[in-house]
Amino acid sequence: MRASQSKSPASRPGNNPLELILDAVVYPSTAIEAAVQAFYGLAAIEVESTPERHRIRFARVAAEAGSDLMDEFANYALMATVSGT
Amino acid sequence: MGRIHAKTSQKPSGAIEVLVDEKLYPREVSLAAAYRFLDRWYVRAERVPPERLKFTFKARPSVAGDSTAAVEDAFYDELLQQFMRHRVAEATAGLREILVRTALGAAEGSAGPAEASGESDSSYLDDPLGIAVPWEEKYGSAQADCGCEEDASVPVKKPGKPPRK
Numbered sequence: 001m002r003a004s005q006s007k008s009p010a011s012r013p014g015n016n017p018l019e020l021i022l023d024a025v026v027y028p029s030t031a032i033e034a035a036v037q038a039f040y041g042l043a044a045i046e047v048e049s050t051p052e053r054h055r056i057r058f059a060r061v062a063a064e065a066g067s068d069l070m071d072e073f074a075n076y077a078l079m080a081t082v083s084g085t
Numbered sequence: 086m087g088r089i090h091a092k093t094s095q096k097p098s099g100a101i102e103v104l105v106d107e108k109l110y111p112r113e114v115s116l117a118a119a120y121r122f123l124d125r126w127y128v129r130a131e132r133v134p135p136e137r138l139k140f141t142f143k144a145r146p147s148v149a150g151d152s153t154a155a156v157e158d159a160f161y162d163e164l165l166q167q168f169m170r171h172r173v174a175e176a177t178a179g180l181r182e183i184l185v186r187t188a189l190g191a192a193e194g195s196a197g198p199a200e201a202s203g204e205s206d207s208s209y210l211d212d213p214l215g216i217a218v219p220w221e222e223k224y225g226s227a228q229a230d231c232g233c234e235e236d237a238s239v240p241v242k243k244p245g246k247p248p249r250k
Contacts (some may be wrong), residue, residue: 023131026112026138039240071127071143078128082113 018058020070022077024051031080032056035073041071101153103160108134110164114171115140118163126156227248 022032034046034056043058062064063071105115115138119128127143142156215223 015217025132026130028114066128068146075123075127076131078116078119078130079123082116 018061018070020056020058020073022054022056022074024049024053027054027077027081029054031077034080035077036062039069039074093201099153100141101141101157103140103157104133104222105138110168111171112138114167115164117170118212119166121163122156122160194201 019058020052032047032049036047036056039045043061045058046059048055048057056073058069058073068073086168098194107115108120116130119130119140122128124184125145125148127145128139131141133139142153142160144153144156214246
């Protein structure tokens with residue numbers, strides 16, 4: 001699964017891409033997709049999924065996203081996992 | 086009970102790790118328990134072989150005052166609660182299915198076959214129960230009942246402006 005988004009007007013220049021790894025057995029792909037859609041606009045998000053894990057990269061993070069973007073993303077993915085979306 | 090079957094450790098960053106045995110607590114139970122903490126903590130889950138689930142709790146900046154011991158105990162409590170809900174849901178699944186089936190069957194039985202299929206001949210203008218009949222037409226006027234009906238031949242003096250002097 002790949003999801004990318006290039007529009008990020010308030011991005012912070014020179015930011016290194018952030019990377020989050022989530023267990024693919026615990027977090028289904030549908031939950032990751034739901035989280036990517038929810039965070040669309042805050043960063044350019046790219047997802048690479050294997051049967052073992054999801055590798056999620058955040059680039060061009062918007063200034064208003066805050067420093068807890070990855071934690072918030074993981075929380076959203078867990079919420080989507082439990083609610084079955 | 087939770088302390089016996091789950092292990093906790095605190096990382097240097099202040100985050101807490103809790104290991105839950107999946108043989109004792111099914112995955113949906115521990116995930117449902119973790120779900121209850123999402124508003125106050127950042128929670129991540131990952132598998133740890135063999136058959137364990139590791140939860141990492143990191144305090145949100147807004148609730149940094151909460152003690153780590155408190156979240157640990159609260160998580161064990163929540164695990165037990167969710168486990169009990171899971172057991173009850175499993176035990177009563179058949180009963181709930183029967184109840185829903187009976188309720189749906191009763192609802193289908195009350196509607197006629199024509200109504201159920203949407204082929205009714207009646208239109209919205211029909212009034213079989215007489216709901217649209219005016220009160221006077223149905224029960225007569227209240228004035229006629231009390232015998233105080235106005236006599237049309239007698240002029241009624243209506244209040245007006247006082248005469249000028």
